[in-house]
Amino acid sequence: MRLLHNLWSILLLAIVCTAFYVRLNPKYRKISAPIVVAQLYNNKTRIKITILGQDDGSRRKQKLKANEKNSMTCNIPKLDVNGSDVIKFFSDPSPIHCKQGENWVYIDKDNTARLIPERKGANCHTQAISFETDTRNMIGPKEILVVGKELPHEMAIVTCSDNTTTWEASLLSLRKVKKATKNIQRKRWSVLMMSFDSEQKLNFRRKLPTTVGILEELGAVIMNGYNIVGDGTPQVFIPILTGGTEEELPLTRKRFDNASFVDDVYPFIWSNFSQAGYATLFAEDQSNLGMMNYRLKGFRRPPTDHYTRPYFKQNERMWRTNNVRRVGSDLQHKHWLRYARQFLEVYKGVPRFGLMHHCVR
Numbered sequence: 001m002r003l004l005h006n007l008w009s010i011l012l013l014a015i016v017c018t019a020f021y022v023r024l025n026p027k028y029r030k031i032s033a034p035i036v037v038a039q040l041y042n043n044k045t046r047i048k049i050t051i052l053g054q055d056d057g058s059r060r061k062q063k064l065k066a067n068e069k070n071s072m073t074c075n076i077p078k079l080d081v082n083g084s085d086v087i088k089f090f091s092d093p094s095p096i097h098c099k100q101g102e103n104w105v106y107i108d109k110d111n112t113a114r115l116i117p118e119r120k121g122a123n124c125h126t127q128a129i130s131f132e133t134d135t136r137n138m139i140g141p142k143e144i145l146v147v148g149k150e151l152p153h154e155m156a157i158v159t160c161s162d163n164t165t166t167w168e169a170s171l172l173s174l175r176k177v178k179k180a181t182k183n184i185q186r187k188r189w190s191v192l193m194m195s196f197d198s199e200q201k202l203n204f205r206r207k208l209p210t211t212v213g214i215l216e217e218l219g220a221v222i223m224n225g226y227n228i229v230g231d232g233t234p235q236v237f238i239p240i241l242t243g244g245t246e247e248e249l250p251l252t253r254k255r256f257d258n259a260s261f262v263d264d265v266y267p268f269i270w271s272n273f274s275q276a277g278y279a280t281l282f283a284e285d286q287s288n289l290g291m292m293n294y295r296l297k298g299f300r301r302p303p304t305d306h307y308t309r310p311y312f313k314q315n316e317r318m319w320r321t322n323n324v325r326r327v328g329s330d331l332q333h334k335h336w337l338r339y340a341r342q343f344l345e346v347y348k349g350v351p352r353f354g355l356m357h358h359c360v361r
């Protein structure tokens with residue numbers, strides 16, 4: 001609940017910042033002075049929200065205006081979440097049951113690695129998982145894991161043994177790499193985006209009513225008119241992250257010989273945040289369908305301070321499948337969410353920009 005509250009306070013800003021960014025990037029968009037649609041002040045979160053850029057019809061030709069009953073051209077239909085024509089396509093998936101025993105090692109609230117009591121005497125080793133290229137990981141040498149300390153690597157293969165059995169999993173635990181810079185005089189807003197693949201607004205309401213309820217209670221701005229710019233995950237994120245569309249930007253499609261790596265040619269907004277002293281994160285939980293890798297050529301270098309692709313790639317290798325739902329015997333999305341919490345907590349006092357994308361079906 002508290003995490004959600006924090007997340008949301010931050011998420012609101014993502015929307016505002018994106019609106020600003022699109023406006024400020026004249027290379028890809030020619031937008032005249034934005035129309036301030038509304039200014040809201042939320043007493044609970046103490047956030048002032050300025051909504052920009054909605055077409056209120058005032059700039060339209062008079063002749064056209066006269067023909068419009070309602071000055072907005074784009075009327076977004078209000079659909080019933082339980083509409084009889086679609087509701088038959090939705091069902092509740094059965095919970096994932098894991099037959100394996102409990103994970104031996106876990107990361108506690110203070111970000112330290114702990115052994116469960118039943119395995120107290122076990123010996124554990126870690127091996128760093130790190131980025132070599134977007135398609136190849138580097139695996140470090142075996143080191144002894146000191147229980148009760150931070151995991152020595154942000155992404156690690158952990159192997160343990162006691163006298164009779166062994167256990168292995170890959171673990172993820174955020175380690176602080178960026179310090180607060182002195183020249184940040186005033187408090188800055190942080191941005192955290194959490195996205196869920198293949199979801200649309202109505203299904204989010206259908207399946208996550210508690211989350212929607214909390215957001216509404218907090219006075220969140222629900223962007224009912226927001227839409228994807230094309231078809232596919234890149235068409236959601238390329239415009240959000242660069243201010244341009246794939247067609248407007250240089251070629252990055254991997255089946256073309258002359259395609260560029262995305263970080264060589266896309267003006268990713270996280271670079272600007274990074275230059276401004278922000279800690280940055282990009283954490284997508286499925287590597288083979290990566291938004292910048294599936295059809296596009298991917299990154300030449302880790303694009304953000306925290307980049308989880310090597311970790312999820314390794315976990316997929318361990319399970320020999322691309323759609324991994326688990327870390328050992330835990331649910332993978334819980335580890336992914338813990339990582340988001342760590343990002344918010346470890347960088348208290350440092351402004352943050354993060355994109356968390358959930359893709360596993």
Ligand SMILES: *[C@@H]1O[C@H](CO)[C@@H](O)[C@H](O)[C@H]1NC(C)=O
Pocket residue numbers: 043
């Ligand atoms: C929010 O706070 C302002 C100033 O303290 C007050 O005037 C206003 O009534 C409050 N709004 C709500 C909805 O509580």
Ligand SMILES: *[C@@H]1O[C@H](CO)[C@@H](O)[C@H](O)[C@H]1NC(C)=O
Pocket residue numbers: 081082
């Ligand atoms: C839709 O159906 C669900 C399950 O029957 C129900 O809990 C929910 O209140 C309904 N929502 C609306 C808006 O009718």
Ligand SMILES: *[C@@H]1O[C@H](CO)[C@@H](O)[C@H](O)[C@H]1NC(C)=O
Pocket residue numbers: 120121122162163
């Ligand atoms: C493993 O064996 C050693 C010596 O036989 C014993 O001292 C130790 O307690 C055992 N450890 C566990 C975890 O069973």
Ligand SMILES: *[C@@H]1O[C@H](CO)[C@@H](O)[C@H](O)[C@H]1NC(C)=O
Pocket residue numbers: 251256258259
């Ligand atoms: C890349 O190659 C394609 C196909 O050969 C060509 O149409 C395109 O103009 C090339 N693009 C660049 C940036 O060289």
Ligand SMILES: *[C@@H]1O[C@H](CO)[C@@H](O)[C@H](O)[C@H]1NC(C)=O
Pocket residue numbers: 021024025267271272
């Ligand atoms: C982001 O940084 C790039 C490179 O320095 C710059 O060209 C661009 O204008 C910046 N964008 C914004 C919105 O500040």
